[in-house]
Amino acid sequence: MGANPKGYANSELVIAPSELTELLDSVAEGPAPAIIDVRPAEDFAAGHLPGACHFDLYGLTLLDTAPAPLEAFMYMIKTLLASRGVSADAPAIVYDDKAGMRAARAFWFLDYFGHRQVRVLDGGFDAWRRAGHCVTTETTPPAARGWEAARGRSERLATWRDLADRLGRPGAVILDTRSDGEYAGTTKRARRGGAVPGAVHVEWTRNLDADGEFQPAEALQAMYAAAGVTADQEIIAYCHGGYRSAHSYLALRLLGYPRVRNYVGSWKE
Numbered sequence: 001m002g003a004n005p006k007g008y009a010n011s012e013l014v015i016a017p018s019e020l021t022e023l024l025d026s027v028a029e030g031p032a033p034a035i036i037d038v039r040p041a042e043d044f045a046a047g048h049l050p051g052a053c054h055f056d057l058y059g060l061t062l063l064d065t066a067p068a069p070l071e072a073f074m075y076m077i078k079t080l081l082a083s084r085g086v087s088a089d090a091p092a093i094v095y096d097d098k099a100g101m102r103a104a105r106a107f108w109f110l111d112y113f114g115h116r117q118v119r120v121l122d123g124g125f126d127a128w129r130r131a132g133h134c135v136t137t138e139t140t141p142p143a144a145r146g147w148e149a150a151r152g153r154s155e156r157l158a159t160w161r162d163l164a165d166r167l168g169r170p171g172a173v174i175l176d177t178r179s180d181g182e183y184a185g186t187t188k189r190a191r192r193g194g195a196v197p198g199a200v201h202v203e204w205t206r207n208l209d210a211d212g213e214f215q216p217a218e219a220l221q222a223m224y225a226a227a228g229v230t231a232d233q234e235i236i237a238y239c240h241g242g243y244r245s246a247h248s249y250l251a252l253r254l255l256g257y258p259r260v261r262n263y264v265g266s267w268k269e
Contacts, residue, residue, distance in 0.1 A: 007217035009256025013107070014214060015093060015119040017131045023091065024051070031090035033117075034142070038094055038102040039125065047135040049095070049128060053142035055084045057106055061241045065159035065265040077109050078149040086115070087145035095121035095128075098212025101204060104247035108262050111253075112157055114150030120250065123213040130211075156249075158236045158261035160269055166236060167198060173229050174199040175237040177248040178267070182240070189240055190267055196238065200227045204244040207251040220251055231257045238263035 004011040015023070023033060035052040037044050044054040062073045086092050092115055094106040103120045110118040121128065129135055166172035176199040181187030183201045185194040195201070206223060209215050215223075229235060235252060237245035242264040249262045 005216075006214070008254040009217070010254055013119060013250065013254055014099070014122040016122050017128045017133055020093060020121060020128075021133060031087060033091035033093050034085040034087065034145075035093045036084055036086075036095075036106060037125075038106050039096045043097065043125075045137065047129075047137055048125070050134055050136050050138075051140060052095075053084050053140070055080065055106075056102075057109075058102060058243075061268065062264055063269050065161075065263075065269060070159065070264075074112075074152055078113055078147075081109065081113075082147040082149070083142065083144050085142040085145055086110070086147045088115070088147060090145075091117040091119060093119050093121055095124045097126055098124040099127075099208060099214050100124060100212070101243040101247045104250045105243045107250055108156070108242075108246040112152050114153060123211060126212055155259070156261060158238075158263040160263070160265055162261065163196065163236050163238070163263055166234070167196070171232075172234045172236070175227075175229055175235055175245070175248060176201045177204040177237055177239045177244045179203055182267075199238075200229060202227050202229065202248065204239065204247040204251075207247060214251065214254065217255055220255055224252070224255070231255070234259040234261070236261045236263055238266045240267045242266045 035049055037048045037052040037054050038057055040056060041054060092110055094103045096102040099120055099122050103124065107118055107120050174196050176183050176195050179187060183195050202224060207214060235257060237248045239245040242262060245262050245266060249260050252260045
């Protein structure tokens, strides 16, 4: 949809505020998009995009990627997403305050379940408001539209077994998206600090510019190539709980990297 000024290989994965207004103006021509605000509830109550519904995924975390708990967790997520008005025949737009990790994680879930029209609002609520678009405190209950999610795409997800299997393997890169302190082990948020052996480090915040929008493709490409993260390899991204790694997953998908996985359990597991 629209132009591609940032040069992404998969520009349809994000949407600018101006493009979203065009999409909303054309809803008479097709099903209305599901607009999902994943910010904290108090932020949503203070003002949100017209027609948006609220779904804060932040506290929903998986600590065990063994088959049974993984299947149960994913069933819960797709059921909740379906209750927020997601359908297969309409775009799903997710946003937070910027093009941040909350929106990227919601994107990753929908992408994993095979939704073909999921997009992140580039720059998020801040960019929408900065552009002067309408903000409201009115709420409209979401209408469940009977979304039947596809079986999860295993090539988009990594478990601890997938990660362990690829340690030291040629053609595979483990990408640590956490802070410098977490990577170095000086900041410890779990029983143990440090990093996965052999992991390269590119903090997720570097995907964004000063306005909270994704950097252009040329800048992202140069940054990841300098760290040895190239499109000919399989990439497994991790952080602490699968949020920041989902952001880097999206950045690499924007660049057209064909084999990218998000380790949903991440360092917590």
